[in-house]
Amino acid sequence: MAPLDKSLIAGLPAFAGLSDEELDAILATARSARFARDRSVFAQGEEARHFHLLLSGHIRVVRTSPEGTQVVARFINAGELFGIAVAMGLSSYPASAIAAVDSVVLSWPNAAWSDLQQRVPGFSAATYRTIGTRLQETQATVMEMASEQVEQRVARAVLRLVQQSGRKTPDGIEIGVPLSRQDLAEMTGTTLHTVSRLLSRWQANGLVVGGRRKVTVTDPHGLVLVAEGRRDG
Amino acid sequence: MAPLDKSLIAGLPAFAGLSDEELDAILATARSARFARDRSVFAQGEEARHFHLLLSGHIRVVRTSPEGTQVVARFINAGELFGIAVAMGLSSYPASAIAAVDSVVLSWPNAAWSDLQQRVPGFSAATYRTIGTRLQETQATVMEMASEQVEQRVARAVLRLVQQSGRKTPDGIEIGVPLSRQDLAEMTGTTLHTVSRLLSRWQANGLVVGGRRKVTVTDPHGLVLVAEGRRDG
DNA sequence: CGCTGTGTTGAATGCCGTCAACGTCGGTGG
DNA sequence: CCACCGACGTTGACGGCATTCAACACAGCG
Numbered sequence: 219m220a221p222l223d224k225s226l227i228a229g230l231p232a233f234a235g236l237s238d239e240e241l242d243a244i245l246a247t248a249r250s251a252r253f254a255r256d257r258s259v260f261a262q263g264e265e266a267r268h269f270h271l272l273l274s275g276h277i278r279v280v281r282t283s284p285e286g287t288q289v290v291a292r293f294i295n296a297g298e299l300f301g302i303a304v305a306m307g308l309s310s311y312p313a314s315a316i317a318a319v320d321s322v323v324l325s326w327p328n329a330a331w332s333d334l335q336q337r338v339p340g341f342s343a344a345t346y347r348t349i350g351t352r353l354q355e356t357q358a359t360v361m362e363m364a365s366e367q368v369e370q371r372v373a374r375a376v377l378r379l380v381q382q383s384g385r386k387t388p389d390g391i392e393i394g395v396p397l398s399r400q401d402l403a404e405m406t407g408t409t410l411h412t413v414s415r416l417l418s419r420w421q422a423n424g425l426v427v428g429g430r431r432k433v434t435v436t437d438p439h440g441l442v443l444v445a446e447g448r449r450d451g
Numbered sequence: 452m453a454p455l456d457k458s459l460i461a462g463l464p465a466f467a468g469l470s471d472e473e474l475d476a477i478l479a480t481a482r483s484a485r486f487a488r489d490r491s492v493f494a495q496g497e498e499a500r501h502f503h504l505l506l507s508g509h510i511r512v513v514r515t516s517p518e519g520t521q522v523v524a525r526f527i528n529a530g531e532l533f534g535i536a537v538a539m540g541l542s543s544y545p546a547s548a549i550a551a552v553d554s555v556v557l558s559w560p561n562a563a564w565s566d567l568q569q570r571v572p573g574f575s576a577a578t579y580r581t582i583g584t585r586l587q588e589t590q591a592t593v594m595e596m597a598s599e600q601v602e603q604r605v606a607r608a609v610l611r612l613v614q615q616s617g618r619k620t621p622d623g624i625e626i627g628v629p630l631s632r633q634d635l636a637e638m639t640g641t642t643l644h645t646v647s648r649l650l651s652r653w654q655a656n657g658l659v660v661g662g663r664r665k666v667t668v669t670d671p672h673g674l675v676l677v678a679e680g681r682r683d684g
Numbered sequence: 685c686g687c688t689g690t691g692t693t694g695a696a697t698g699c700c701g702t703c704a705a706c707g708t709c710g711g712t713g714g
Numbered sequence: 715c716c717a718c719c720g721a722c723g724t725t726g727a728c729g730g731c732a733t734t735c736a737a738c739a740c741a742g743c744g
Contacts, residue, residue: 287598291590306583349582350539356589357524363596364640365520407597647724
C-alpha cells in the first residue's frame with residue numbers, strides 16, 4: 219500500500235504544529251479504509267484493537283440494549299476521533315459505528331496510542347477534551363430527556379444536526395446526513411410514528427420540509443422557539 | 452495547618468505504588484475541608500479553580516437546567532475524584548456538588564493537575580478511565596430513559612445505590628445515603644409522586660421497606676426482576 | 685412488476701404527570 | 715417537655731401526551 223499523505227491530517231487540531239517528519243511517523247502505523255454507506259466500522263461488544271479517525275463522511279454511533287432497543291448516541295463528523303475505547307481503558311467497543319454515508323476512515327492499532335501520547339504534545343489534553351465534551355453532551359441529553367417534552371427534544375436534535383452538518387440550499391438549511399424518521403426517533407427516545415407526526419405538523423406550519431431520509435429546515439428561528447417550548451409546532 | 456497525613460491517600464488506586472516522599476509531595480499542595488450535610492462543595496457555573504477527592508462521606512452531583520429542573524447526575528463515593536473540570540478543558544463546573552452526608556474533601560488547585568500527570572505514573576490513565584466510566588454510565592442512563600418504563604428505571608436506580616453504598620441490616624440491605632423521594636425522582640427523570648407510589652406498592656409486595664429519606668431493600672432478587680420488566684412491582 | 689424499506693395518518697389505550705388534599709416525622713424554640 | 719412549623723411523604727382523581735395497533739401510500743430496486 220502506498221504511504222498515506224501527511225496532508226490528510228496536517229490540518230486537524232489533534233496534530234497541530236507538528237513537523238512533516240512527525241506527521242509521517244504518525245501515519246506510518248495507520249491504515250486507511252473506505253466504508254460504503256451502512257457498512258459497520260466496528261460492532262458493539264467486539265474486541266477493540268484499533269482506534270479511528272474519520273477523514274471524510276459521517277459515522278453513526280449506535281448502542282443496542284440487551285433487549286434490542288437501539289439508541290443513536292452521536293454522529294461523528296470528519297476530523298473527529300472515534301472508537302477510542304483504548305483511551306477509556308475498555309477492551310471492547312461499547313457501541314457500534316456505522317457509516318451514515320460513504321466514508322473514509324484512518325485506523326491505528328491500540329499500540330500506537332501511548333506512542334501518540336508521548337510523541338505529540340497536547341494530544342493527551344486534546345483527547346481529554348474530546349471525551350469530556352462527549353460526557354457533557356450526553357449529560358445534557360439526560361437532562362433533556364428528564365425535563366422536556368418529546369417535541370422539544372426532536373426539535374433540539376434537528377437543530378443540533380443542522381449545526382453539525384447543515385448545508386444551505388434554496389429551500390433552507392438541509393441536514394447533510396441521510397436521516398430517517400427512525401434515526402431521529404432513536405436519537406430522542408421516541409417512536410418513528412411520533413417523529414413523523416411532528417415533522418408533518420412542522421411542515422404544515424412552514425418550519426421544515428421533509429423528504430425521504432432528508433430534513434430541510436426552512437425556519438430555524440421558529441424551530442428554536444419550538445425547542446424551547448415557547449411556541450407550538 | 453498541620454501537614455496532611457499520607458495515609459489518607461496511600462490506599463487509593465490513583466496513587467498506587469508511590470513512595471512516601473512522593474505522597475507527601477502530592478499532599479503538599481492539597482487542602483482538606485469538612486463539609487456538613489447539604490453544604491455545597493462547588494456550584495454549577497462557578498469558575499473551576501480546584502479539583503477534588505472525596506476522603507469520606509457521599510457527594511451528590513446535581514445539574515440544573517436554565518428552567519430550574521434538577522437532575523442528580525451521580526453520587527460520589529469515598530476515594531473518588533470529582534469536580535475535575537480541568538481534565539475536560541472546562542473553565543467552570545458543569546454541575547453542583549453537594550454533601551449528601553457530612554463529608555471530608557481534599558482539594559488541589561488546578562495548577563497541581565499537570566504536575567500530578569507528570570509525577571504520578573498511571574495517573575493520567577486512571578483519570579481517563581474515570582471519565583470514560585462516567586461516560587459509559589451516562590450513556591447507559593440515556594438508554595434506560597429511552598427504552599424503559601419509569602418503574603424499571605427507579606428499580607435500577609435503587610439497585611445501583613444499593614451496590615454503591617448498601618449496608619446490611621436485620622431487615623435487608625439499606626441504602627447508606629439519605630435519599631428522599633425527590634432525589635430518586637431527580638435520578639430517574641420522574642416526579643416524587645410517582646416514586647412514592649412505586650415505593651408504596653413495592654413495600655406492600657415485600658420488596659422494600661421505605662422510611663424518611665431512607666430505603667431498605669428486603670428482596671433484592673425480586674427488585675432485579677422488576678428492573679428487568681419481568682415482574683410487576 | 686412485485687417486494688422491501690420508508691413514511692403517513694387515524695383511533696384507542698394507558699402510563700404517568702399534574703392538581704389537590706392530607707398525614708407524619710423531626711427539629712427548634714419557648 | 716411540649717407545641718409548633720416546615721420538610722417530607724402518601725394517596726386519590728383527572729387528563730393529556732405519546733405509545734401502540736392498524737392500515738395504507740409511496741419510492742426505489744431487482
